[in-house]
Amino acid sequence: MATHARSRSRQLLAAIAAAGCTAGALVALAAGGSASAATTPMRPFPQHTTYKVGVMPTASQSTRDAAVKKQYDSWKSTYLVHGCASNEYYVSTKGDGDAPNNGTVSEAQGYGMNIVPLMAGYDSSAKAEFDGLWQLVKDHTDQYGLMQWKLDGNTCKYADSGTPDGATDGDLDIGYGLILADQQWGGYSADAKAWLAKVYAHDVASDGHLKCEDDGPTNDTRPSDFMIDHLRAFAAYDTAHDWGKVVTRTEAIVNEFTSGYSSSAGLLSDFVVNANTSTPDPAPASYQENQPDNIVGYNSIRNPWHLGTDALLYGRTTAATSFNTAVKESNCLKSISGGDPKKVQPHIKLSCANANVSGDTQAEEAGDLAGPAAMAAGDQAWTDAIWAQLATNPFGDTYFGETLKMLVYVVMAGDYWNPADGGPTPTTTPPTTPPTTGPAGNQSYEAENAVLAGGTAVTSCTHCSGGAKISYLGSGGTATFNGITEPATGDYTLTVYFMSVGSSKSAVITANGVDQTVTFPQTPDYNTVVTQTVTVHLNGGGGNTIAFSNPSAGAPNIDRIVV
Incomplete structure (x- = not known):
């Protein structure tokens, strides 16, 4: 098993030799368009989704759609690269140093495979780009058929030590991207189900909790993998595997962990150990990275986005755990930042206090990612403040922040549709x-x-x-x-x-x-x-x-x- 670490120059993060979860969010896709696939998208951007709970930014719908288009144009021109082969595309980690020579990581590839189908209709080349993203995944798989987590931008070869491996969060995003593509154009069903079968076999522990990587231990987990809206879509789409068990166990870990360590703030540490018990605990501070790993960091700052989105799509009853936790997280982040998203730090103690990590107290994505949770919480002023920040880049963020912003923009604009609802x-x-x-x-x-x-x-x-x-x-x-x-x-x-x-x-x-x-x-x-x-x-x-x-x-x- 290789050990993965997010290497972002501003954050001064270094990889350490330890078994456990990967630090970077990873993605692996499995869609291959068939000859019968449609070229006209069935859900062209913009899709004006009525969420089941919460508020929307007060900006008009047309203003929100225009903002998403502007961000997409910028993101695509900067980070979507036609290579490593003539039939491949990849999302570059340009500016963050996550992969050598501005290469890609499976996290980035998965994000791209979610973004591109959501923007189909506005981007007339979206299907060709998606197929290229998927082709690169298929051409760079590990022993289990999941995407190798880091590729060199020059050689396009695996760029970490040890046996190539994948990571769960990347695998989940890739699977979700395939479902989005199948709902958007058709022709990806077989690949999507084959991919999800591999994910279920290698990323899910016997009790239903998510492992951190396909070749990793079965007693830890990483809360940034808790994309529960993805898991619900898997349950609807892939009935051959018990994804409902994965949803139930994931929600149980959220409730068990926060009950013991963050009952009022709903925060989860970057890594969690004893995930296969009823008393999951924060990982040691140096478990994988030097962020530290026993509090909120660049992994778990994504939880308000993931849990908030699940609450928006599925409501306060079906997604009760996500809704209740997202509301607590939103309230915490607003409180410690004084309602200014620029002041949300990327490292936060589970007690809802700034960690004040030396040299790393500012990250635009920390505030941006609170947006879906603020919406679910029904906090109009906080939602509007975060929406306003999305139009800026106060700290000069590159791949990581700008890509996450792209996904948050789609959700906050009301253009994030649910592939499990069938559609026209x-x-x-x-x-x-x-x-x-x-x-x-x-x-x-x-x-x-x-x-x-x-x-x-x-x-x-x-x-x-x-x-x-x-x-x-x-x-x-x-x-x-x-x-x-x-x-x-x-x-x-x-x-x-x-x-x-x-x-x-x-x-x-x-x-x-x-x-x-x-x-x-x-x-x-x-x-x-x-x-x-x-x-x-x-x-x-x-x-x-x-x-x-x-x-x-x-x-x-x-x-x-x-x-």
């Missing part, structure tokens, strides 16, 4: 004449034949089933489908063929006087019709009515319905 389903281009029946013999009703009111109008649409669609629905505009016929009273599946270009939109669907509000995801363009299904209760006979409206905002364009 593409449809084939419909025929030029309207069909009389829908799937499985169900009846199809063209939207242009509905009763329109309040400004809703029929507009031409070459890719719609009748050559037309209804537009200007919502904001007072309505569409009512009369004469819906069913053989018997009961619950029926209503399939709506729609377009929602520019952003997701909501509509109130009223079936025989019963309302339900449905959110329709953003669609890529006016050449792509997608579907959304809902359940409606209808009566036997032909007297049923289904109406679409939105009294306060625009609703999607509708091609037809099938019920």
Whole structure:
């Protein structure tokens, strides 16, 4: 087993010869686009996600989207490199010295494989770049088929001592990136599941806790690996392995550790030992690095980001551990910084006091990474302060800080979507004449034949089933489908063929006087019709009515319905 350490010049961190977790966050990807993969993204940036808890920055949505685009342009031009081979890309650690000659580490590669699919639609080259990132991973694997954690920028060969190995946090991010890519373009499912099988076999201990690396011991863990939103997505996506057990054990370690060592602040040390017991403890100060390792450092400063994001996506019930811990962490960081994110130190004692490590009391990412936790906590002023800092680089951060900022920007802008929620389903281009029946013999009703009111109008649409669609629905505009016929009273599946270009939109669907509000995801363009299904209760006979409206905002364009 090799020992990994983050070597950042400003931090003066040095590797020490000790068994245990790696210091750098590591990533390994396993996606290979198939010939049948789509080139048009199904979830193009920007995706305006409604989180399940918390607040958003007060900046407008358009302002937030523009900020993300600006940061992405800067990040991509500086750190995304076309090499080591003509069909490979890698994320350079330029400026931080994490790998020789500005090479890459699996942490960086994994971050890139998350960022690029999230920015597809804005970046027209995203799929080719993702495939290149994944190709480099596949070409540089260790004995278990996971990515070698550090590569030289000149030789592109393994750049650490000992037998090449990987690291859990990198492996997790790579797996998540493959799922994002599969939801974005399709064609990555087999690679994603094969990758997750390797991660489960080599990075997960028998009790379900996450090891620090694939060839490491089974009694320690690193809390910066606690990407619980990733684990939940794995559980939904890879049913061949018990990822639910990993979620449960990870949450248990958070609760057991904080109960014993940081009950009011919710902080976790950079490394944790006795992780395979009910009493996990902080690792010794010199366990892996000289940060020290028994308090919050450059590893665990990522916890407010990871746990806050899990809370935003899954809410205070499903993600109760993440939510409760993120709120405590947010309150702690705001308190010791006086509400100024620039004053959040990268090293913090578990009692919620600044560690004041000599020569290392400033790091932009320490404040930036508190953003998702502040949002989940519902702290508007603190959220806005962190959002404002994202537009700056007060301490001249390079690869590490700027890459983490990119990911935090996407979350705080509301553009971080959940790949486990399914998303819109593409449809084939419909025929030029309207069909009389829908799937499985169900009846199809063209939207242009509905009763329109309040400004809703029929507009031409070459890719719609009748050559037309209804537009200007919502904001007072309505569409009512009369004469819906069913053989018997009961619950029926209503399939709506729609377009929602520019952003997701909501509509109130009223079936025989019963309302339900449905959110329709953003669609890529006016050449792509997608579907959304809902359940409606209808009566036997032909007297049923289904109406679409939105009294306060625009609703999607509708091609037809099938019920």
